[in-house]
Amino acid sequence: MQKYLLNVNSPSDLKSMKIDELVELCTEIREFLIDKCSKNPGHIGSSLGTVELTVALHYVFNTPYDKLVWDVGHQAYAHKIITGRRDNFSTNRKYGGISGFPKMSESEYDAFGGGHASVSISAAFGMAIAAKMNEEDRNVIAVIGDGSMTGGLAFEGLNNAGYLKPNMLVVLNDNNIAIDKSVGAIGRYLLKISTSRSYHKLKTNIWNLLGQNYFRNIIQKFFHSIKLMIFHRHNIFEALGFSYFGAFDGHDLPQLIKILEKLKYIKGPKLLHIVTQKGKGFKPAEENQIDWHAPGKYNKNTGERIVVKLDKDQPLRYQDVFGKTIIELARNNPKIIGITPAMPTGCSLNLMMEEMPHRCFDTGIAEGHAVTFAAGLATMGLLPFCNIYSSFMQRAYDNIIHDVAIQKLNVVFCLDRSGLVGEDGSTHHGAYDLAYLRCIPNIIIASPMNEIELRNMMFTAQLANKGCFAIRYPKGGGVIADWQLPFQEIPIAKARTIHTGSDIAILSIGHTGNNVEQAIEMLNDKNISIAHYDMRFVKPIDEDLLHFTGKNFKKVITVENGTVVGGFGSAVSEFFARHNYMLQHKFIGIPDRFILHGTIAELQAECGFDPKGIANAIISMKNHI
16 A cells, blocks of 8 residues: 555655655555566666665755766666656556656656666766856766776766866665676775775764764864775775765665765765665565566566566577577687676676686676777687677777777677667667678678577687677577577678569568568568568678679668668668669668667567568559559
């Protein structure tokens, strides 16, 4: 029963509540989240861990005038519920519903979009500087998870803000996990701080005196000396120019409120370090934090996840095909190294990590570092397979060009989640990889139509020895159950003929070729002779096949699960223009706009490259004179 939550329609409703009522409200928010996410899946684990923090921030600060920036939006479900989206929360991540991440166009309380990690400090720094320039007495707060602290952008923001000293607060939500366990020296450092009993006890005692303004400066100086006694050096955040406070219990709401009330009046850059538990308040999520990051549907009473078990004859997910294949290749090729930036479970590199931990590296949320690290390995004769989600690879663009391509280093990039990814929406769609990669020299770009092709492309990449080799594949399952066949090398820049025909030629790249096949089957009784070619490579592209198409067809359709601006279709069109082939060319793919969230099937239908959309395009082109 919701005694308080039903009356909370905006943060202003929190102001009149008593502390014990707010504590009860936190319980109601957790119950609400557990109930709603059991039926409509989302990122529940992180948001369960930030309930008290969210209530405290909105209670103490004057949002939306005071700016609250979440990094990343996985933490922000309680924020959405408190800021007027409670009644619409059942539409979270659904087609036409609210976004699973903070979104400026959705609410005035969403000060900044939060889909990718490590951006909050830089964004909040910009807001704080703007407030200072505008002579506004405005608080700016960035909430960053400890996993996001592994990203270099977070430290770029800390460095700049610590130097210019605007009035801003960084809340470090330390739960020692992102999606998988946090890695690296920063994680160990935070763990050392948060588990130091003597440090925490002394800091808490000192903090209780800070309300006495007369002693504040003396107390703060004394605190520095205590820290030196315990750690024998300054705190890393203070070395960067921030006043550090912590580590405190992030689930102790009364204490959080007291701390934030005091921090609100302390000027300059401050960092509040709180320790929370991911999945707090729901035992299954507390005990298995990785699986409960985004668990899908579950029974809220028993905690049993409702997992659709695949029949042994059903296709695997592409990510699992990658995970199993790289193990096979690595067993026979000692030079192969696996790399991922904080996504070992998501990309299935965890399978290789279990068998060959010394040959796998999780770099944390640091895509640029992952790429340049791979380049360094390659200079020493090793062969890195660097697996990065397509939309996250955008953050490493300079590293691809400067550190790998220019130097012709042998690095294999496996771009998981390419194309439309579904409910995570515009921040996560891998729409741009074909466009942003194909303009780079010294690179091979391939995309498999099925699991066997992915397997063989990985095998080909380890043999190629021709520099940068990128393989992009989508989220979700393939189409072939019996995919684990003997390896076969694929001729680079050679397409496959799937169907011959004379009326219309369809050139597809990647998994969308299966949608083309379904569309052709739907048109069996329409008397249309359709040729279908699976191009397999975007760069170098099969020029012999394109010459054949230009000479023998007047109507061509290109199909891709990527942007039509500068992507695969553009490559084909540029070829036809260079060689003076005059024909009708229809581009099918992701249009020149940001696609929102929904199921993959819904979004493909919106973009027109589901089987029905492709069939309609074929009929339209056939009838066009």
